[in-house]
Amino acid sequence: MKLHSVALRNTGQFPPLLLDYLDQKPDLTDFYSVYPSREGAGKAIAQRAGFDPEKRKTLVDVLTRQYQNIPDAPDFSILRQENTFTVTTGHQLNIFTGPLYVIYKIVTIINLARTLKETYPEYEFVPVYWMASEDHDFTEIASFSLFGEKYTWAGEHSGAVGRLNPHELKTILDVLPDVPRLFSKAYLENTTLADAVRCYMHGLFGAQGLITLDADDADLKRHFLPVMTDELFQQSSGRLVADTTGQLEALGYHTPVHAREINLFYLRDAIRERIVKEEGVFRVLNTSETFTQEEMREELNEHPERFSPNVVLRPLYQEVILPNLAYIGGPSEIPYWMQLKGVFDHFNEPFPMLIPRNFALYVDTASRRRLEKLGLSYEEFFQDRIMLKRALIERISEHTLSLDAEKEKFDTVLSDMVDKALTVDKTMEPAVLAERARLFNSLEKLEKRIRRAEERKHGIQVAQLDSLLKDFFPNGTPQERHDNFLNFYINNRNFIQCLLDHFDPLDFKFNILEE
Numbered sequence: 001m002k003l004h005s006v007a008l009r010n011t012g013q014f015p016p017l018l019l020d021y022l023d024q025k026p027d028l029t030d031f032y033s034v035y036p037s038r039e040g041a042g043k044a045i046a047q048r049a050g051f052d053p054e055k056r057k058t059l060v061d062v063l064t065r066q067y068q069n070i071p072d073a074p075d076f077s078i079l080r081q082e083n084t085f086t087v088t089t090g091h092q093l094n095i096f097t098g099p100l101y102v103i104y105k106i107v108t109i110i111n112l113a114r115t116l117k118e119t120y121p122e123y124e125f126v127p128v129y130w131m132a133s134e135d136h137d138f139t140e141i142a143s144f145s146l147f148g149e150k151y152t153w154a155g156e157h158s159g160a161v162g163r164l165n166p167h168e169l170k171t172i173l174d175v176l177p178d179v180p181r182l183f184s185k186a187y188l189e190n191t192t193l194a195d196a197v198r199c200y201m202h203g204l205f206g207a208q209g210l211i212t213l214d215a216d217d218a219d220l221k222r223h224f225l226p227v228m229t230d231e232l233f234q235q236s237s238g239r240l241v242a243d244t245t246g247q248l249e250a251l252g253y254h255t256p257v258h259a260r261e262i263n264l265f266y267l268r269d270a271i272r273e274r275i276v277k278e279e280g281v282f283r284v285l286n287t288s289e290t291f292t293q294e295e296m297r298e299e300l301n302e303h304p305e306r307f308s309p310n311v312v313l314r315p316l317y318q319e320v321i322l323p324n325l326a327y328i329g330g331p332s333e334i335p336y337w338m339q340l341k342g343v344f345d346h347f348n349e350p351f352p353m354l355i356p357r358n359f360a361l362y363v364d365t366a367s368r369r370r371l372e373k374l375g376l377s378y379e380e381f382f383q384d385r386i387m388l389k390r391a392l393i394e395r396i397s398e399h400t401l402s403l404d405a406e407k408e409k410f411d412t413v414l415s416d417m418v419d420k421a422l423t424v425d426k427t428m429e430p431a432v433l434a435e436r437a438r439l440f441n442s443l444e445k446l447e448k449r450i451r452r453a454e455e456r457k458h459g460i461q462v463a464q465l466d467s468l469l470k471d472f473f474p475n476g477t478p479q480e481r482h483d484n485f486l487n488f489y490i491n492n493r494n495f496i497q498c499l500l501d502h503f504d505p506l507d508f509k510f511n512i513l514e515e
Contacts, residue, residue, distance in 0.1 A: 003502045004378055004512035008359070011382040011510050013478065017253040017335040018356065022508050027251050031244065031338040033351035036326065037506060038119045040353055044325040045123060047350040048085055051323040056080050058219050059321060066214055069195070070202055074211060079323070083123045086211075087112045088318060089328040089357065090130035093161050093197050094141045095153055095169060096183060100487075101330065101357065101480040103496065104503070105129075106201070108328045108357045110208045112505040116325070125325070129201055129212045130318055133162025133194040134265075134308045136272040144484045145474070147177065159270035160308070162194035162216055178490050204496065213322075216267075218305035220321050225300065227316060227347060228264060228307050232275070232282070232296060237263050237312055240342040248339065257336040263312040272308055315340055319349050326353040328505070358503040360511040361479055362488055367471050368514050370464045378512045381472055392465055410439060 008014050008022070021028050024035060033047070034040040060076045067073035078084050089105040097103060109127040116125045135141075141161055142153040151172050157164055166187040173184055186199035198212040215221075221228075230236050241259035248255050265272045266284040274285045282291040291299060300307060309317045315337055318324065327337060334354050344351045361378070363371070371378075380388055414436045421428040474482045489495045502513060 001498050001502060002514040004514060005507075005509040006379050006382065006512065008508060008510055010379055013382070013510075014331045015254065015335055017248070017255075017338065018331050020253075021334065021338065021354070022356070028338070031248065031341050032354055033341070034353045036353045036355040038115070041116050041119065041325060044350075044353050045085065045120065048323055048325060049082075051082070051085075052223075053080075053082070055223055055321055056082075056323065058223060062217050062219055063211065063213065066195075066198065067202075069190075070199065070206075072206065073202075074206070074209070076211070078124055079126065081124065084126060084323065085123060086126045086128045086322045086324045087116070087326045087328065088128045088130055088322060088324050088352075090132055090314075090318070092132045092135050092137070092141050093193050094144060095172070096144045096146075096151075096179075097200075097485055098141065098144055099481050100362075100483050100485050101359075103485045104360060104480060104499070105328055105330070105357045106205055106210060107496070107499045107503050108355070108505045110205065110210060111500060111503055112326060112328065112355065113209065115505055127208070127210050128322065128324075129205075129210055131162060131194055131197055131212060131214050132314075133214045133216045134160045134267060134272065135162075136160060136265075138164075145482055146484050146486050148474075151176070158272075160216060160267055160272050162192060162197075162214060164193045166190060166193045166196040179486070180489070208500070215317065215321065216305070216308075218303070221304035221307065221317075224309075224317050224320050225304055227313065227320065228300060228304065228309075229297075230347075231262060231264055231313065232277075232300065233293070235261055235277075236346055237316075237343050240346055241312055241339055244339050244342045253335070255335065255339050256332050257311055257339050259312045260310070263310045265308040265310060266306060267308040268306050274310075275307075311336070312340065312343070316343055316347065316349060319344070319352060324352050326355050328355045328357050330357055331359075355505065356508055358499075358505065358511060359480065359509075360499075360503070360513055361472055363472075363512060363514045364488075365515045367468055370468055374461060374464060374468075376465075376468075381468070385469065388469075389462065389465060392461065411436075414439070 009019055017028075021032065034043045056079055060079050063076045063079070064073075067076075079086075087109050089109045091102050091105060092098070094102060106127075106129060109129070113125040113127045116123070136159060138157045138161055143150055145151075153169060153172065155168065169187045173179060173187065182200050182203040186196040186203070190196040190199055194214045194216070198214070201210060201212045238259040238261050241257070245255045245257075245259075260274070262275050262277060264275050266275050266287075266289065271284075271287060273287055276283050276285060280293065282293070282296045283289070315327070318327070327333075329337065334356055337354050341351055374392060376388075376392065380391065414432070418429060418432045421432050472479055485495065492498075498513065503511065
């Protein structure tokens with residue numbers, strides 16, 4: 001396995017806010033706390049010193065209960081120690097792990113925990129996968145792509161996806177080619193999707209120290225009561241996010257998250273719906289549920305598990321219940337966390353290091369050989385597809401395909417014609433310029449015909465380029481956002497180990513992993 005890299009800015013795939021953050025632009029220092037580095041981790045540790053022992057106890061108790069059916073469960077007691085910290089990533093419960101980058105997220109936090117242990121051996125670092133078990137967007141988790149085929153969990157489902165019954169996935173398991181037994185066991189021997197995901201994540205990464213947490217838990221949410229109380233009765237977070245968002249937009253950045261007046265859902269049975277306040281009464285949208293202020297306060301204190309943070313409060317919930325140092329996220333997640341800095345400050349909660357996950361393109365042997373034959377670089381594949389094909393044809397052609405030189409000569413002649421015409425009659429200029437436009441349009445069409453003719457002569461090379469583009473950007477989407485990891489794992493059971501061996505969690509580049 002060989003590792004190549006491309007600068008993130010040269011891929012054209014990442015938002016300016018993320019890129020400028022990684023470049024440590026001075027204008028952005030107010031929107032994060034600690035820059036992600038080995039040295040910065042020391043500051044994050046100092047910020048997290050003295051994490052509430054009672055929260056540690058709750059965390060260990062909850063994890064012990066959640067892992068009770070896993071035979072080789074981790075020893076969670078390490079989390080009771082004041083010198084133990086977590087590094088965290090989170091994602092939706094996509095079936096069969098979903099797109100490849102979910103695996104990249106997990107590998108990044110595992111390697112980050114190892115890197116921090118090497119740097120600060122007196123501390124312990126635990127990688128945590130935070131399951132978005134309360135998410136209710138079923139359509140976003142219900143499909144995945146394997147070997148060019150799309151597989152979809154059929155039916156309509158509502159409520160928190162983590163509570164769904166995974167036995168329905170048997171219809172997919174029955175038709176999948178060579179699926180690892182790990183997934184059959186996970187989906188058919190567990191009664192909730194959250195338990196199933198924990199099961200297969202433990203099978204894939206348990207030996208690497210990964211802990212999978214389902215925060216849809218009354219005991220954990222009880223520690224979040226002060227924030228949820230503020231959200232319902234003071235509604236601080238929406239104003240704070242709006243203020244921070246305004247500052248970022250004034251600097252010219254696009255921001256991905258819009259805060260609501262109340263950033264909590266009501267979660268019960270098969271519903272997860274927004275809470276709104278109208279004329280002094282709390283109402284749960286799309287239901288008949290209503291609460292007076294007194295009733296809402298009573299409901300919150302007696303049943304905290306019935307309240308679910310949305311995208312604005314979920315990060316704060318995570319940091320309240322975990323002794324966390326860093327959050328590893330994708331190219332949209334890091335910018336939206338930066339919108340939340342004011343919320344963290346308001347609740348006096350330490351803001352973690354924000355670290356982009358590892359980004360990668362996996363190139364198998366066949367693709368590598370095609371690339372070598374074409375003489376193209378990996379960086380060229382991130383440019384416009386039409387320009388890439390044009391560059392290839394011009395490189396291998398024995399002829400000059402551009403008519404730029406001829407256009408320049410025509411332009412000189414036409415300029416002389418305009419000058420002569422104007423000496424005779426100044427009103428003739430529009431007519432001459434119109435003729436110039438028609439001529440150059442004809443030259444453009446002729447140039448395209450010449451290029452198409454040359455493309456036909458080099459049909460094999462063009463077909464090889466199209467094949468590579470299909471592998472690297474299936475359906476026009478980056479490989480890591482389209483393909484499932486089983487595309488590679490089924491043929492190479494060392495695939496995950498290759499990622500662990502080659503990814504550097506603090507090297508912010510686009511990785512090319514080449515067989």
